[in-house]
Amino acid sequence: MSSIEFRKDLFADERDDNLKEIGKPTIRQDILGHVTGRTPYYDDHLFDGLLHMRAVRSPHHHAQIRSIDTSVAEQMPGVRRVATAKDVPHNLNTLLSLINFGRDDEPLCAHDKVRYMGETVAWVIADTERQARDACAKVRVDYNVLPHVLDVEEALTPNAPVVNEIYPNNTFDYHEKYDHQKLRFGDVNAAFARADHVIEAEYQMSPIEQAPIETCGAIAAPEINDRFVCYTNTQALFFSLGTTAKLLNVASSRLHFIGGTAGGGFGGKVDSIVEPTAVLGAMLTGRPVKFAWDRYEEMQVGAPRGGERWRLKDGVMSDGTVIAREFTGFFDSGAYMRLSPYAIIKGTGHLPGPYSIPNVASNVYCCITNRTPATAMRGFGITAVDFAIECQMDKVAEAVGMNPVELRILNAYRDGDMKAHRRKAKNTALIECCQVAAAKADWAISRQAAQQSSLTPMPERQNIPETVTDTEGLIGERRQGRVASTSPSTQSNGRVPAGTHREAIGGAPVQNPDMQIDADRIGHKMGSSPTQIPAAATKAAAPTAPPAAPSVPAAAPPVAPVAPPPAATVPTPPQPAAPYSPSAPFSRGTKRPGSSPFTSGFRRR
Amino acid sequence: MTKKPISFMLNDAEIGIFVGEGAPLIDELRRNAGDLTPKQGCNQGTCGACTVLIDGVPHLSCITLAETVDGKRIDTTGGLAGGPNLHALQDAFIQGFAAQCGFCTSGMLMAAKALLDANPNPSRDQVIEAISGNLCRCTGYEPIVDAILAAAARLQGRAV
């Protein structure tokens, strides 16, 4: 087993060396199960009378569903139930609603139209998998095929078809204001004007399928005490549980989820589709039901790492110092949001890469297209832009005639440097990584480069510069043809004084009210006095905007801060029941007018 | 649905079961004969997680028609260990960190066993060839190849 070399000269305070396990080779605790074939994956749990559920899928990228005829399928041998969208109690969700991020935009089963090839339009539950497949082939769907859009930039043009009506501009709405995520630091245009070289290039990464050897799947079965057990290979057990509770409109306390063993995942098993589907099957039939993707489905409808396109523009001095870097990025989210808008916020916090650049601007778009929705994969939100940044560094080195490793050492973050999202760099070690890599690869670097250290501060890099801002790209403007360019604006109309951290934008709200004890929510009735749980009143004002990450946006004018907590001392009187509106953002644990649809006990099915 | 009776040896045990028409061997092994060690990854022969030995040579149980194994001998990972004693391959996989998620492991072990049974002293290239039909998406191939070579050495009484 190869051992790791720890550089105590750099990370003296990072770790106690006297630990028994950490830093020492060890034997995986689960490996005995693996080599004896005894590790219990979800499909290794056997159920008598197991039924098999399969999905009927759209052959079109984009089409209206005129009608679905299941009558022939229902008569096929072995078929127990054919289900469609109307069997899903609450057929609209967005994965991150569990942390109050984004609007519900995705049904578990399409009903009005399909937005990507392979989207579910119906299910068949039958005694054997083959019977379910045979019956799926007999479900007749009448489609009215619509024009589709498969390219991120084409999706932003005024005449591109609207893919998802919840986001009619084919982009995620950032902070309820812009059609993209902005980052502004310094003044890139002024820096480009004085740079010796300006280097522009475009980089693109295609979608990548995680392709775990074990495809996504779950088995659900009725359990005692009116609960449902679900064995699943999800990578996000409580996400899957919460999503199932919401889509199927049952209390999470009625769901007994068992996971923890996945035959590979790599990010592809967080989307929580197979779990609600299998539990729905068990609810509809009262029998154990397995719902698993076959290999074709894993590749076609399993959400990949989405495709990305990046344009980079660098202003560079002839000594190799990068003085400005501008990004225009496009994430292909596919037909639904899932985790992409969040990945962009994470990716934006990563710009401009591990380099100290005093002027940075980026516009990143979360584009909605008629492709398979994208989701997490290793290095989520970072991988493609890192690829672009490092290719760009090589291009810059070539342009200024410099050793690419020395160029990186020259520009690398050091401890104390101010990053573009206004956090100080800590524990930096790129300089040392470059030095070690160069040595190991027999790649000569200058004495001067070899003597640099991340620990030597560069005071001039530690300040927040005066920053120019703009208001280009307000939601909807682009699709009306009123914004020509997708790149960061050259027309600034605001200035933020040097040194402004913008921490005033507001701390993130309580992200998941679910984490607060709320006896009602888990199915207990705790009496009627709302004064017992004043926190619930606060939650009712849960923001509709995605939580503004404290310092990432750094855009002016200031992003509207999330709703300030109302004075928590005033108990809200019980509200009259109002009709539940599924288009409103969902927050698990939120007290809606009237009783929560997620308190159970009396809403059995 | 008609079922057909078949019998075969499964890891030294005599098995008689009724199999479904058109059913692939993996389903019958897992759901009917109770051997859960072959894993289903693709159901089309491409991933190798379902590899079992039929009369000593590797086959893909997901694309083997179950009724065709009547009268044959099947070996799976379930029979690799001799009681409490792990097979040298299993031991080498443990020591060499040759499993991550574990889903390809059963198939890898059977492909490796077939190799070592036929060729006790394989070269590195022969090991790579032998597991070329088995995918590991955790991309742990190098430790797997190392482990198979280590097991071969141990079975031959050589120092690793």
Next chain:
Amino acid sequence: MVAVDTYPTMAEAAGALAEGSRYLGGGTIVMRAVNYGDQSFDRIVRAAQVDRGVGSDAGGIRIGAATTMADILSAPDLVFLHPVARSIGGPAIRNMATVGGNLFAENPYGDMAVALLALDAQVVMTSGQSQPIESFLADRDHARGIVGAVIVPRVDQHAFRFRKVSRVKPKGVSVMSIAANLRHGDPRVAFGNMAPVPTRARGAERALAQGVNDSSITAACAACTEGLQPADDALASAWYRAEVAPVHLKRLLLNEGAV
């Protein structure tokens, strides 16, 4: 659901084939179709006794249709086909995949069929009828009955070349495969995955008829895609295939580079 009918012999099985039924060879393709719910057949026909032998025949070497790739690899008479058999699938696939099934394998499969095409093999049906592999392949979608064997004329081992172009090694499927029988005067060059079925590159054959030398190699490469219809798939685009076909043919003719 799928029914399975087993007959004592291949000839009897041939008599039982009908609309909606499929003969089972090694099953590597048929069983995938069963598992994935292919609605074009619901009955499998198989034979208890199959022809898995390799032996001499008046016309050359007779290979039973049920001979697997692994069987070929252990047949000393078929040394020239070993590189072809070894290039197909991984070890488990080779233990299952038959020569008969390979004649029907759609792109990107069918590497053995490409080699047999370059070797001018005869395809013998269980009914005793026999026809050249080229016309057999061209019409295979309408083929009726069951192939009992293929007969490969004797070949000068040094004149036969095979090369499979794949992205993953070992085991990747073909971007294309090329087989050539460079016998003097009447050479054969066949491409796999460059048309709907394995196809001869007649332009290249014409150029090589005078022998293999620098100028005929250049001419053969220039003419090699004549009559081929490469397609796009997940492995490569039609454009790419057409661009690199001459490169790979040249390497094969010069016997250079790794296979």
